[in-house]
Amino acid sequence: xxxxxxxxxxxxxxxxxxxxxxxxxxxxxxxxxxxxxxxxxxxxxxxxxxxxxxxxxxxxxxxxxxxxxxxxxxxxxxxxxxxxxxxxxxxxxxxxxxxxxxxxxxxxxxxxxxxxxxxxxxxxxxxxxxxxxxxxxxxxxxxxxxxxxxxxxxxxxxxxxxxxxxxxxxxxxxxxxxxxxxxxxxxxxxxxxxxxxxxxxxxxxxxxxxxxxxxxxxxxxxxxxxxxxxxxxxxxxxxxxxxxxxxxxxxxxxxxxxxxxxxxxxxxxxxxxxxxxxxxxxxxxxxxxxxxxxxxxxxxxxxxxxxxxxxxxxxxxxxxxxxxxxxxxxxxxxxxxxxxxxxxxxxxxxxxxxxxxxxxxxxxxxxxxxxxxxxxxxxx
Numbered sequence: 001x002x003x004x005x006x007x008x009x010x011x012x013x014x015x016x017x018x019x020x021x022x023x024x025x026x027x028x029x030x031x032x033x034x035x036x037x038x039x040x041x042x043x044x045x046x047x048x049x050x051x052x053x054x055x056x057x058x059x060x061x062x063x064x065x066x067x068x069x070x071x072x073x074x075x076x077x078x079x080x081x082x083x084x085x086x087x088x089x090x091x092x093x094x095x096x097x098x099x100x101x102x103x104x105x106x107x108x109x110x111x112x113x114x115x116x117x118x119x120x121x122x123x124x125x126x127x128x129x130x131x132x133x134x135x136x137x138x139x140x141x142x143x144x145x146x147x148x149x150x151x152x153x154x155x156x157x158x159x160x161x162x163x164x165x166x167x168x169x170x171x172x173x174x175x176x177x178x179x180x181x182x183x184x185x186x187x188x189x190x191x192x193x194x195x196x197x198x199x200x201x202x203x204x205x206x207x208x209x210x211x212x213x214x215x216x217x218x219x220x221x222x223x224x225x226x227x228x229x230x231x232x233x234x235x236x237x238x239x240x241x242x243x244x245x246x247x248x249x250x251x252x253x254x255x256x257x258x259x260x261x262x263x264x265x266x267x268x269x270x271x272x273x274x275x276x277x278x279x280x281x282x283x284x285x286x287x288x289x290x291x292x293x294x295x296x297x298x299x300x301x302x303x304x305x306x307x308x309x310x311x312x313x314x315x316x317x318x319x320x321x322x323x324x325x326x327x328x329x330x331x332x333x334x335x336x337x338x339x340x341x342x343x344x345x346x347x348x349x350x351x352x353x354x355x356x357x358x359x360x361x362x363x364x365x366x367x368x369x370x371x372x373x374x375x376x377x378x379x380x
Contacts, residue, residue, distance in 0.1 A: 004133035009126070020345050031374040033362040034345040036175075036320050040294060042240040043287040046277050050244075053276035061269035064260055065093030065248075069275040072282035073233070073248045079285065080207070083222040089253045090226070092260050093278075095270045096245040097205050097234040101127050101169075104230070105135035107262040108199055108255075109166045115197070117161070120169040121152035122353030123176055125203065128169045129353070137166070143355040146314065150179035154192040162196040171203035173210075173218050176352045176361040177323040178316030183219050190225040199255065200225070205234040205247075208288045210318035211296035218318050227252050230259075237320050238288050239281040246270055246278040295320060298364040298371055305375040314359075322362040323349075327380050330358040335379075342377040 023030045064070075067087070074087035085091060094100035105118055120128035122141040132139045140161060144150040152170055154162070170189060172181040186202075193200040202221040210217045221231050234247035249259065263269075270278075281287075302322050303313045312325040326335045332348035339346050347363070349356025366374060 002134065004130075004136075007133050008130060015351070019340060023340060023343060023345070028343045030343050030345060031366050031370055031377075032345045033365060033374070034347050036237070036363040036365065037242050038237065038240055038291075038295075038320070038365055039367065040240055040291060042244075043281075043284075043290075045284070045287075046239060046241065046244075046281050049280035050273050050277035053273035055273070060267075061271050061275075063264045063267070063269040065091075065269070066272055066275045066279070068279040069093050069248070069282070072279035073250065076233075076282040077220070077222065077250060080217075081220040081223050083220065083226070085222070085226070085250055086253070090250055090256055092249045092256050092263075093270055093275060094232070094247045094249055095268060096236060097203065097232045097247040098127055099245075099268065100232055100247060100249050101125070101201075101203060102131040102134070103263070103266075103268070104199075104201060104259075105131045105137050105167060107259050109135050109137045111136040111138075114164055115166040117165045118167045118169070119152070119154070119157070119161075119165050121150070121171070121174075123349060123356035123359075124169075124352055125171060125175050126352070138164075140165070141353060144174075144177075144179075145355065150174055150177045151181060151185065152189075153185075154189050154198075159196075162192065162198065165196065165198050167199045167201055168193060169201050169203065170221070173206040173316075173318040175203075175206065175319065176321050176347070176349070176356070177314055178319035178321055179314075180218050180317050183224055186219065186221045187224045190221065190229060194225075194228055198228075200229045202229065202231045204231050205237060206319045207233070208238045209292050209295055209320055211292070211299055212317065213289075213293075215317065222251065228255075230255055235278050235281050238291070240291065241278070241281060244274055244277060246274050294368075295364045297368060298366075301368060301371050302362060302364070302375070305371075306378065309375075309378060309380045311378075311380065320364050322364065324360055324362065326358050326360055332356075332358065332360050335360065338379045342379060344374055344377065 118132040230251040235241040349359035
């Protein structure tokens with residue numbers, strides 16, 4: 001057994017699925033705010049594009065991806081962020097962002113050297129830690145706090161730590177808190193990484209899920225740097241394609257080329273018909289507008305409803321989640337158990353690592369009507 005398996009905590013989403021199954025088996029109506037797997041139907045033009053692309057003869061996919069998908073991803077980056085990238089040299093498709101995030105340290109860390117460390121924020125997405133451990137690298141989680149806006153600020157870390165760091169992960173809009181950042185933040189982090197030879201990796205899976213159409217939308221790291229950086233995007237939340245497993249990596253030309261070569265050895269490549277559906281999704285912005293309006297309505301309903309019950313909400317401008325303080329004694333596990341008794345599945349903050357104690361996360365998944373029904377049952 002790989003020793004990294006023993007070092008990992010149980011994957012939180014697997015635990016949530018187990019709890020949900022127990023509730024459903026008991027016959028109780030379940031309101032699942034645990035896993036971030038939206039229930040809104042995938043826009044019809046996307047599965048239509050997939051079906052039209054299924055070939056008569058099935059052949060191996062290309063690790064480099066189809067030109068159609070790379071071009072669509074580059075077009076999206078241009079429209080959304082005003083960033084110009086070379087679709088051939090600076091874009092690499094992925095089977096969802098999760099696998100690409102997990103594999104990154106395996107490609108870009110040599111544990112036998114002095115640069116053997118990965119920095120990431122906690123609470124945060126558990127896959128940053130998992131990929132680090134399986135690569136044989138050293139992890140350096142930085143506890144994020146409300147007082148600092150849940151921002152991972154590399155400028156506050158020691159020079160000694162930065163010198164031995166190979167990869168630094170940032171993720172905004174942030175999972176699980178919904179915290180956002182501006183271009184000045186990205187610029188400061190990129191400058192630190194450039195000074196110390198650190199690959200700056202930005203998980204940007206929630207960039208299109210902002211709540212106010214009139215406000216400035218969440219920016220991208222690529223708006224301030226394209227050298228020494230990689231960004232990770234996904235069709236999952238933006239387009240309702242969680243089951244399709246499609247995303248892309250973009251950024252530094254040399255890093256993308258090296259990563260493509262490494263991934264070729266593993267045979268990581270999505271089927272061309274999946275990529276055709278993904279290309280259709282990246283080429284269209286109207287469906288993303290419709291979807292984020294739905295999530296914005298859910299966020300407002302839940303935030304107002306919980307606040308009316310005296311539960312403190314962390315204000316957020318984007319993302320798929322609501323971060324709330326546990327009422328009473330702050331015991332999130334005990335509170336989650338109380339919620340389960342009412343048929344409500346929530347995620348204790350500790351699921352996402354240090355810094356999550358006393359908080360819980362809600363994924364904006366149930367319908368608006370189910371959110372209203374759930375609020376009527378909510379324990380305080």
